[in-house]
Amino acid sequence: xxxxxxxxxxxxxxxxxxxxxxxxxxxxxxxxxxxxxxxxxxxxxxxxxxxxxxxxxxxxxxxxxxxxxxxxxxxxxxxxxxxxxxxxxxxxxxxxx
Numbered sequence: 001x002x003x004x005x006x007x008x009x010x011x012x013x014x015x016x017x018x019x020x021x022x023x024x025x026x027x028x029x030x031x032x033x034x035x036x037x038x039x040x041x042x043x044x045x046x047x048x049x050x051x052x053x054x055x056x057x058x059x060x061x062x063x064x065x066x067x068x069x070x071x072x073x074x075x076x077x078x079x080x081x082x083x084x085x086x087x088x089x090x091x092x093x094x095x096x097x
Contacts, residue, residue, distance in 0.1 A: 007035060015057040019066075021047055031057055032077065038064065040079050042072055053080055 010033045018026040022045075029043040039062060041055055051066040064080035071077075 013057055015041060015055050017041060017043055017053060017055055019047060019051045019053040021051055026056075029055070031055065037083070038067075038079060038081050040077055042075050042077050044075050046076050047078055053078070055080070 011031050013031040015029050015031045016026045017029045027043055027045065029041045032040040032042050034040075039055065041053075047053065047066055047069055049066055049069065053064060053066050055062045055064075062080065062082055064082040066078055067081045068079040069076055
């Protein structure tokens with residue numbers, strides 16, 4: 001049973017991941033899915049829970065807290081909690097100019 005109350009959209013897009021546990025470098029990863037307040041990424045390294053992770057995909061940049069990291073075959077599936085909504089259309093409209 002899926003306990004999430006928000007839709008998750010599956011993807012298989014190439015992204016770059018950086019975080020303090022990867023000093024001076026970024027690693028290639030795959031964006032596995034995303035929802036309004038989170039995303040999952042598949043990469044070849046394990047990262048510690050609570051890490052601040054930055055995911056860059058094209059012009060989009062997501063930053064969030066790593067909330068899970070599980071073995072996924074020979075790779076790792078990590079989940080990030082994103083505070084700002086992932087979809088720009090979900091943000092409240094600003095004041096009219």
